[in-house]
Ligand SMILES: Nc1ncnc2c1ncn2[C@@H]1O[C@H](COP(=O)(O)OP(=O)(O)OP(=O)(O)O)[C@@H](O)[C@H]1O
């Protein structure tokens with residue numbers, strides 16, 4: 380098992396956003412977390428990345444307890460995220476943004492070049508815009524940049540928080556295709572989505588979050604067929 | 616004042632204004648960099664400069680044993696001895712200010728960011744104990760013992776509060792800054808051998824006129840300040856743009872949360888930012904004593920406010936802006952005091968600050984915060 384989250388409780392001040400959730404991601408899997416607005420999906424992702432602190436429970440990555448580990452150590456271990464809202468550095472060029480993905484590894488120019496090459500084969504658009512400032516990219520391009528940047532860190536577990544948010548249907552299909560492609564290279568993916576149908580089709584397994592609890596879990600197909608899930612998240 | 620006089624002194628005013636402006640610019644860098652990464656005005660930065668001038672003073676008089684006067688003469692040095700002493704006092708000034716700034720961050724700010732650590736807790740507890748001890752005793756030995764005893768239990772209490780990990784409200788940072796600022800200035804005023812009096816610094820450089828620039832005298836100390844300041848700023852820009860930690864500083868300035876997600880050690884970046892900003896102020900402190908041959912416990916106050924003005928004028932959060940703002944302010948002060956009279960010199964900086972804040976709060980190189988390039 381690559382990632383194992385046990386009974387996680389996380390607070391914002393006095394508000395308990397996660398009330399004891401447990402889930403796991405196996406090596407090589409795509410796992411999705413779905414749920415309504417405010418269910419706690421982003422909070423979960425931030426906590427796995429280490430930027431929110433844990434009140435109770437544990438996070439195990441590849442057999443190692445990382446519950447209290449600072450975020451930069453986690454990136455070194457192979458956990459990297461394309462955050463919700465993309466988090467592009469507006470005053471940096473596309474290239475500088477991508478190179479931020481290699482921050483923890485430091486500068487081996489040869490490695491960097493081959494990583495860039497790999498990202499450009501997935502997202503040729505980024506290569507065309509290499510000198511453009513991140514803040515001036517379109518929403519779709521920013522999303523590609525956020526995913527590409529996370530890939531630059533050579534993650535073992537890629538965290539994607541709503542990669543399809545605000546994109547045109549064509550582009551959404553493309554993004555999900557690319558997620559599969561990334562996964563086929565051996566990178567495990569934890570995917571948060573509002574677009575539940577697509578997410579459940581792409582993922583092997585899924586978890587349904589509701590106000591800080593996991594209320595259902597199972598294979599992607601099982602959740603797609605579940606009447607309660609259909610009614611709540613898949614539009615009937 | 617006649618027009619003739621203004622014309623005649625115009626280039627003199629320009630040269631000395633540039634020198635003063637470069638010193639403002641170096642100090643302004645500290646304000647602007649800290650603002651860039653923390654969105655915090657480090658009002659204690661003025662005292663970082665002040666501490667640097669005393670570092671230079673002590674290094675000259677105690678480390679190198681140079682007296683203020685030697686047989687009724689200034690203690691001029693020449694050749695390699697002079698260069699060596701100048702370089703050493705520059706490095707000492709930078710080190711004292713740089714470490715001072717880091718200490719301020721640890722003691723006065725980090726606990727408020729909800730990221731306090733054991734060192735910070737112990738240091739803060741010790742300082743609290745020391746301050747409280749003055750209520751009962753004014754003997755420094757007794758004070759230190761009381762502080763050490765109180766520090767034990769108090770640091771455990773502080774650590775417990777820090778560990779809650781909550782960010783304090785904005786105002787708390789401001790109060791903390793003013794507190795640490797006053798504490799530092801008063802500590803120098805109380806414990807310095809000459810207390811609140813002006814200290815002369817040894818004048819080891821004979822300030823000869825090197826050449827004339829459009830009729831204005833260009834003295835050797837002016838040239839040293841100009842070269843030194845430009846070198847320091849260039850190195851800083853190179854560091855920020857070319858090194859890994861420098862990229863980290865720029866990233867945190869633009870989006871701290873994402874930087875952490877991508878593996879930037881934000882606490883380290885903040886520490887380095889204070890260190891660099893402090894070192895620049897320390898360099899400015901050495902240059903200031905070189906030109907003006909003096910310092911005082913409250914030397915930082917006015918210079919600090921003016922450098923802050925320079926940072927705002929250039930566009931706070933912007934390194935090139937600090938340089939521009941410093942130079943513009945130095946010139947404006949000099950020209951202004953020629954037109955309105957010398958007694959108005961200090962008023963000019965504040966008028967500039969007011970006008971900038973009213974009409975162009977983002978400064979000359981005003982970029983929106985989101986795009987601010989440090
Ligand atoms: N910084 C914060 N301060 C206080 N409460 C917060 C903060 N961030 C999130 N919350 C609260 O925590 C809960 C979970 O939020 P979270 O962002 O994890 O939801 P989400 O599932 O990602 O929602 P969405 O689908 O809208 O992105 C919400 O009730 C939210 O209001």
Ligand SMILES: [Mg+2]
Pocket residue numbers: 420421422463
């Ligand atoms: Mg969310």
